[in-house]
Amino acid sequence: MARLILLILIAIGAWYLWQKIKSSSPQERRKQIFMACIAGVAVIVVVLAITGRLHWVGAALVLILPVLGRLLSQLSRYLPWLMPLFEKYSNRRPNPGATQHPPPHNSEGPPLSEHEARRILGVDADAGRDEIISAHRKLIQKLHPDRGGNDYLASRINAAKELLLSILS
Known part of the structure; x- marks a missing residue:
């Protein structure tokens, strides 16, 4: 019972x-x-x-x-x-508030020249803002890390776009 x-x-x-x-x-x-x-x-x-x-x-x-x-x-x-x-017995992630050391190397690589940025995006010297943005969009869709690319290529493509847009401004 x-x-x-x-x-x-x-x-x-x-x-x-x-x-x-x-x-x-x-x-x-x-x-x-x-x-x-x-x-x-x-x-x-x-x-x-x-x-x-x-x-x-x-x-x-x-x-x-x-x-x-x-x-x-x-x-x-x-x-x-x-x-x-x-x-050594802990499986916790590190505290986000703790001081973190910078990575040992620069992941963006050496600085880009205007010629190299245009070559990366595949645009001409007389390309306008819309053409640069369009070329960037096509490349980043192919080479983004979430789609099989890697961080280095994505950062170089982004740096090329930023450089060329800053030159146009």
């Missing part, structure tokens, strides 16, 4: 949780699903500990893991000298 009551309570809780997640915004869903999974694991661990199938020390360790993760994150933020100890 106790198992039946427990199953009914679990089913009601799952239905309530499903309704709450379904009615939330897409930004909140992921967070709510994660919290529901953590709560579910916590309930399972507590039930196993109460029924004697899991030692209470094991249950305490499983329940403390999320808190320990947050604590280590806070410690590394407030005590930066601890960061090298945890970096």
Whole structure:
């Protein structure tokens, strides 16, 4: 009888949780699903500990893991000298507010001359603004990094367009 009551309570809780997640915004869903999974694991661990199938020390360790993760994150933020100890075990992305070193080489390459810019875009010396923009658009559609090109070519095409438009102005 106790198992039946427990199953009914679990089913009601799952239905309530499903309704709450379904009615939330897409930004909140992921967070709510994660919290529901953590709560579910916590309930399972507590039930196993109460029924004697899991030692209470094991249950305490499983329940403390999320808190320990947050604590280590806070410690590394407030005590930066601890960061090298945890970096090799961390899969987090670097902090966007942290100072970042510039890339070792200039990705745009050497500065362009007017002749080279015209050669890159394939326009004549008497080309107007519209012709330069049209040639740039055709080239960048073919050689954009999202379409199989690379960053270097795209940056050279953009630099050529900027140079020629600045000369016309």
